[in-house]
Amino acid sequence: MAESSGSNKAAGRVGYITRVQSFSACHRLHSLHLSDEENKEVYGKCNNPYGHGHNYKVEVTVRGKIDPVTGMVMNLTDLKRCIEEVIMIPLDHKNLDKDVPYFANVVSTTENLAVYIWDNMAKALPASLLYEIRVHETDKNIVVYRGE
Numbered sequence: 657m658a659e660s661s662g663s664n665k666a667a668g669r670v671g672y673i674t675r676v677q678s679f680s681a682c683h684r685l686h687s688l689h690l691s692d693e694e695n696k697e698v699y700g701k702c703n704n705p706y707g708h709g710h711n712y713k714v715e716v717t718v719r720g721k722i723d724p725v726t727g728m729v730m731n732l733t734d735l736k737r738c739i740e741e742v743i744m745i746p747l748d749h750k751n752l753d754k755d756v757p758y759f760a761n762v763v764s765t766t767e768n769l770a771v772y773i774w775d776n777m778a779k780a781l782p783a784s785l786l787y788e789i790r791v792h793e794t795d796k797n798i799v800v801y802r803g804e
């Protein structure tokens with residue numbers, strides 16, 4: 657009896673849970689739609705031909721009903737597994753432009769990286785759970801993408 661009244665308190669409530677993951681990668685900002693001169697002008701030092709590196713930090717947030725029985729929106733252990741598949745295996749210690757086929761013709765800006773992570777996380781997670789991808793390229797540069 658005590659258990660079921662405790663369960664009812666969570667019924668219908670919506671929660672947001674976030675897991676943070678860091679990874680290291682290098683890249684170069686260079687658009688195939690711009691000339692070399694234009695690339696230099698637009699991207700400046702980030703167009704350096706030999707690239708540069710970042711210690712990225714990604715926050716993955718899911719939103720959903722708190723299951724009255726488990727007390728969870730989703731099991732963080734499952735979220736951790738999805739993050740390993742979607743972020744760590746393809747991106748950690750990689751050259752984004754050369755190792756990740758998606759970025760062969762998409763500029764590896766943080767905006768586009770957030771979209772890449774969103775699209776792949778959305779496929780890996782149960783339907784409609786993904787709420788937000790927040791990518792910290794540096795301590796000062798942060799991009800948020802919510803699938804719009």
Ligand SMILES: Nc1nc2c(c(=O)[nH]1)N=C([C@H](O)[C@H](O)COP(=O)(O)OP(=O)(O)OP(=O)(O)O)CN2
Pocket residue numbers: 685702708764765766767793794795796797
């Ligand atoms: N809209 C975007 N602008 C820029 C992006 C981006 O992804 N989206 N990326 C870069 C570069 O990749 C660059 O690495 C940013 O580094 P930097 O300017 O050095 O980073 P900080 O501002 O944090 O460094 P400071 O200490 O302030 O110099 C550029 N633009």
Ligand SMILES: [Zn+2]
Pocket residue numbers: 683702708709710
């Ligand atoms: Zn950069």
